[in-house]
Amino acid sequence: MSDPSEPVLIDPQDEPIIDTFDLVFLISAGLIAVLYLFRDTIFGAKKSPALPPPVPVSKPPLKKDKNFIKKMRNTDKNVVLFYGSQTGTAEDYASRLAKEGLQRFGLKTMTIDVEDCDMTLLDEFPEDCLAFFLMATYGEGEPTDDAIEFWELLNSDNPEFSQGISIEDKPLSSLRYVVFALGNKTYEHFNAVGRLVDAKLSEFGATRIGERGEGDDDGSLEEDFLGWKEDMWKAVCDTMNIDPNEAQNHGTRISAYKITELENYDNDSVFYGELSEHALNGGTRATYDAKNPFPSAITASRELFNSTERNCVHMELDITGSGLYYQSGDHVAVWPMNPEQDVYRLLKVLGLWEKKDTVVTIESTDPSASKKHPFPVPTTYATIFRNYLDINSPASRQFIATLANYAPTEEGKSRLTTLGQDKEAYRIEVAESHLTLGEVLELICSNGKPLDSIPLDLIIETLPRLQCRYYSISSTSKVTPTSIHITATVLRYQPQTAPKKTVYGLATNYIHQVHHKLNNIEHPDTSPYYLYSGPRDKYYDDTTNTIKFAIHVRNTNFKLPKNLKIPVVMVGPGTGVAPFRGFVIERAKYKSEGDVIGDTVLFFGCRKRDEDFLYAKEFDELFSALGETGNDAKNMARDVNNVLIQIAQTCGGMDENSAIAYVKDLRSRGRYQED
Numbered sequence: 001m002s003d004p005s006e007p008v009l010i011d012p013q014d015e016p017i018i019d020t021f022d023l024v025f026l027i028s029a030g031l032i033a034v035l036y037l038f039r040d041t042i043f044g045a046k047k048s049p050a051l052p053p054p055v056p057v058s059k060p061p062l063k064k065d066k067n068f069i070k071k072m073r074n075t076d077k078n079v080v081l082f083y084g085s086q087t088g089t090a091e092d093y094a095s096r097l098a099k100e101g102l103q104r105f106g107l108k109t110m111t112i113d114v115e116d117c118d119m120t121l122l123d124e125f126p127e128d129c130l131a132f133f134l135m136a137t138y139g140e141g142e143p144t145d146d147a148i149e150f151w152e153l154l155n156s157d158n159p160e161f162s163q164g165i166s167i168e169d170k171p172l173s174s175l176r177y178v179v180f181a182l183g184n185k186t187y188e189h190f191n192a193v194g195r196l197v198d199a200k201l202s203e204f205g206a207t208r209i210g211e212r213g214e215g216d217d218d219g220s221l222e223e224d225f226l227g228w229k230e231d232m233w234k235a236v237c238d239t240m241n242i243d244p245n246e247a248q249n250h251g252t253r254i255s256a257y258k259i260t261e262l263e264n265y266d267n268d269s270v271f272y273g274e275l276s277e278h279a280l281n282g283g284t285r286a287t288y289d290a291k292n293p294f295p296s297a298i299t300a301s302r303e304l305f306n307s308t309e310r311n312c313v314h315m316e317l318d319i320t321g322s323g324l325y326y327q328s329g330d331h332v333a334v335w336p337m338n339p340e341q342d343v344y345r346l347l348k349v350l351g352l353w354e355k356k357d358t359v360v361t362i363e364s365t366d367p368s369a370s371k372k373h374p375f376p377v378p379t380t381y382a383t384i385f386r387n388y389l390d391i392n393s394p395a396s397r398q399f400i401a402t403l404a405n406y407a408p409t410e411e412g413k414s415r416l417t418t419l420g421q422d423k424e425a426y427r428i429e430v431a432e433s434h435l436t437l438g439e440v441l442e443l444i445c446s447n448g449k450p451l452d453s454i455p456l457d458l459i460i461e462t463l464p465r466l467q468c469r470y471y472s473i474s475s476t477s478k479v480t481p482t483s484i485h486i487t488a489t490v491l492r493y494q495p496q497t498a499p500k501k502t503v504y505g506l507a508t509n510y511i512h513q514v515h516h517k518l519n520n521i522e523h524p525d526t527s528p529y530y531l532y533s534g535p536r537d538k539y540y541d542d543t544t545n546t547i548k549f550a551i552h553v554r555n556t557n558f559k560l561p562k563n564l565k566i567p568v569v570m571v572g573p574g575t576g577v578a579p580f581r582g583f584v585i586e587r588a589k590y591k592s593e594g595d596v597i598g599d600t601v602l603f604f605g606c607r608k609r610d611e612d613f614l615y616a617k618e619f620d621e622l623f624s625a626l627g628e629t630g631n632d633a634k635n636m637a638r639d640v641n642n643v644l645i646q647i648a649q650t651c652g653g654m655d656e657n658s659a660i661a662y663v664k665d666l667r668s669r670g671r672y673q674e675d
Contacts, residue, residue: 066118072110072129075368078240081111081132084147084193088390089217090134090182092464093225096398097132099461103253105233105242112370115146119153122206123161123171130209130240131175135197136182139556140667141189145290151193154200170205176239177206178232180213182221188641188667190216210235220431222396223423255365256461262359262378270359271376273387273535275335275550280376287323290468293335293550294322295539299483301515307611311490312575313508313515314474317551320482328476328582329558332484333468335550336507338392339528343385345438350459351450356382362460374460386531389463392506395437397426399462403440406454412444433498437463469507470554474578476586484553486511487578487614504528514547558673564590567598571640573605577614580604588625600628644672 065071072080079101083094094111101107107130125131138144143151153159158167165171179201181194191214198212213228215221237244274280276292288294300316317332326332347353361378364371375388385391401420407413419426419440429435437459441451475485490512491505510530516523517532532547533540539548560568560583568587570580580602591597602619606612609632641663648659666672 064116066116067121068112068117069121069124069126071112071368072126075110077108077110077368078126078129079107079109079132080129081109081134082114082117083111083134084114084144084150085134085136086138086144086146087136088464088467089221090136090144093180093182094132094134095461097134097229099256100229100233101236105237105240105244107236107240107242110366110368110370113146114150116370117150118162119150120161122175123163123165125172125175127174127176129176130236131177133177133179133194133197133201134182135179135194137184137187137189137191137193140187140673141192142557143193145554147193151196154197159200159204167204172201173205175201175206176209177201178209178236180215180225180228180232182215182217184217186218190214209239220427222398222431226398253458255455255457257362257374257457258365259457259460260361260363261355262361265359265378269378271379271535272383273337274376275387276376279535279550289552290333290554293333293468293552294319294324295534295548296322296484296551297546297548298514298518301518303515304487304614305612307608310612311512312612312614313488313490313511315486315488315511315515316475316480317484317486317549318482319484319551324484324553325481326473326477326484326553327555328473328478328560328586329579330473330556331470331554332473332486333470333552333554334486334507334511335468336466336510337387337530338385338390338466338506339504339509339530340386341528342391342436342438343382345442346385346391347382349438349441349445349451350454350456351452352381352456353450356380360384362457375465384460387535388466389460390466391437391463393436393464394431394434395440396462397423397430399437400426400430400440402458402462403454406451407444408446408449408451408453409444412446415444416440428497433495433501434503468552472579473553474581476582476589478586478589484551485582487575487581489575502526514549518545518547557670559670560586561671563598564595565598567600569601569603571603573603574612575614577602577604581615581618584619584622584626588622591626597626600626603632605632 068080071077079098081094081098083090085091091111091113098109098111101109122131135147136144161171163171179194179198181191181198183189183191183194194212194214198208202208210232211228213225213232215224215228234244236242269280271280278292279295296317296319298315299318300314302314304312304314319326344353347356357380359378359380362373362375363377364373375384379388397420400416404413404416404420407416419430430440441454445451471486471488473484474487475483488508488511490508491503492509493503495501495503504527509528510532513523513527513530514532515521523529534548534550539550540546558579564587568583570583572578572580584600584602587597587600600623602623604614604619606614609616644663644666645656645659648654648662649656652659652662654662663672
């Protein structure tokens with residue numbers, strides 16, 4: 001969704017002109033840099049650097065076999081659904097299409113992350129098969145983390161595929177493909193990754209089947225997807241010589257997962273919310289990332305708002321000994337959990353309450369599946385809903401339509417059928433009212449009886465994995481190399497379509513509850529309650545009142561100019577000011593060390609200066625040290641791009657097209673950045 005606190009970093013300086021002085025300065029700087037790099041050798045060692053020491057690294061894991069062509073042949077598949085996903089949505093859509101293709105049309109499907117594939121093998125793709133590409137766009141037209149290698153392959157000056165055929169000779173002429181792009185229209189480069197994948201595949205000789213689908217997360221991504229896929233399936237059936245009318249009821253439902261309750265197990269091997277094998281068993285692995293988050297102790301937490309209605313929390317996370325390193329402008333991921341109220345609701349409505357602590361293992365029934373297990377197993381029913389599945393988001397319209405088949409009464413079936421088929425009814429009653437799966441199922445419970453007819457494997461197959469939430473880091477490693485700061489506004493609101501209900505943001509309310517606990521503040525009974533003690537109570541030490549979050553760092557391109565003399569203009573209303581706090585602290589630090597710093601200007605905004613002026617006293621001190629002043633922008637900076645265009649027209653004498661091109665050029669050269 002669009003973020004009204006979206007920060008913008010602007011570098012107003014024209015290109016520098018290199019004169020004799022500049023040349024001498026650069027050569028001198030280079031010599032100084034060499035002397036600095038080898039200072040310990042030349043001058044003898046000084047005090048230890050501020051960066052944390054490296055952690056011993058264990059032997060790297062065995063490399064995966066990325067030959068998807070061989071896997072297709074070995075498992076007799078004729079449709080491959082590739083996905084590039086940052087938050088799990090593209091992966092979820094790929095899984096849903098694979099299931100639908102199998103059950104409606106008899107297609108032999110498999111889903112796979114592009115990160116797990118050698119995409120240079122696309123030139124060997126069988127002519128009688130079909131490839132789907134579900135590609136999300138992250139940030140300002142960037143690929144998702146798992147799609148970076150594929151992106152670089154397509155964008156290279158001379159892409160090389162496995163057969164060595166030149167691009168001019170169309171190496172992908174045997175490839176037939178379908179593409180669905182996911183993005184957000186509030187960003188300039190809307191669906192840039194999906195569009196580029198489409199364009200490059202076509203340029204290299206591949207043939208697209210049907211129209212390219214485009215989903216907008218700022219509108220209704222789900223409706224965009226549902227509206228696109230019906231015409232897409234018609235085109236696919238035509239290509240694969242399938243009669244869609246005869247294929248509508250192809251076979252019965254096939255369970256995607258086999259669930260086995262265990263009576264004999266080693267409790268030390270059971271996952272109670274751990275996100276990785278390393279988190280469960282320990283060891284010496286040094287790499288903490290999205291697949292193995294670091295348990296970071298919270299060393300400080302304070303309220304930033306002076307308000308009885310709204311909250312904003314400043315937290316400081318200790319990364320000592322983790323091997324994690326960050327720079328100002330980077331993001332930190334916080335892995336949340338679902339609130340106990342939602343966990344209990346689902347366990348009860350599905351008839352699992354009495355055996356919530358039963359240990360189960362879950363395994364894919366498809367031998368070709370890229371993931372044998374949907375999440376770490378063995379685990380418990382309660383843990384599945386608490387830590388591994390996203391049960392806090394609104395239930396999808398397609399899933400509600402499927403659930404109608406399991407309603408215990410005709411009235412319940414009719415209610416779910418309406419919500420599953422009527423777009424407007426779904427929008428009002430589910431999407432805008434933020435009706436979760438548990439709340440939807442409560443609507444059709446007959447006399448409070450559990451809905452034990454709904455297959456749990458269907459829920460596991462359909463609900464996406466619980467994902468981390470990213471926050472702009474509001475500190476700088478120049479000053480606090482072993483501490484990451486975050487600034488989080490607590491999300492809660494009453495939907496217009498359900499004014500008596502309060503919707504709570506999942507991660508920010510988790511942060512808020514932990515803030516209460518650390519500061520001995522009574523937590524409201526009406527607010528969500530989270531099991532902050534974590535797996536096996538490892539995240540809470542009651543003797544020291546210490547709580548940990550599972551985190552990892554994601555590097556970004558949102559950076560200050562390397563030349564400290566370049567003036568910088570920053571625009572970040574609300575919590576959009578978070579990364580700029582780190583930038584301002586960093587420039588103030590450099591100035592305190594004697595460096596010459598260019599003008600530093602920050603435009604920020606708040607609703608009420610005496611309630612939500614973030615870091616007011618701190619910014620006064622920092623800008624005083626810099627010899628600058630902050631500026632209150634009052635209003636949201638979402639239209640900064642348009643204002644820059646207007647400035648270029650008014651002050652630069654440009655026409656509209658020239659002004660647009662000028663601002664785009666600033667962006668392409670990294671002198672105008674958005675986070």
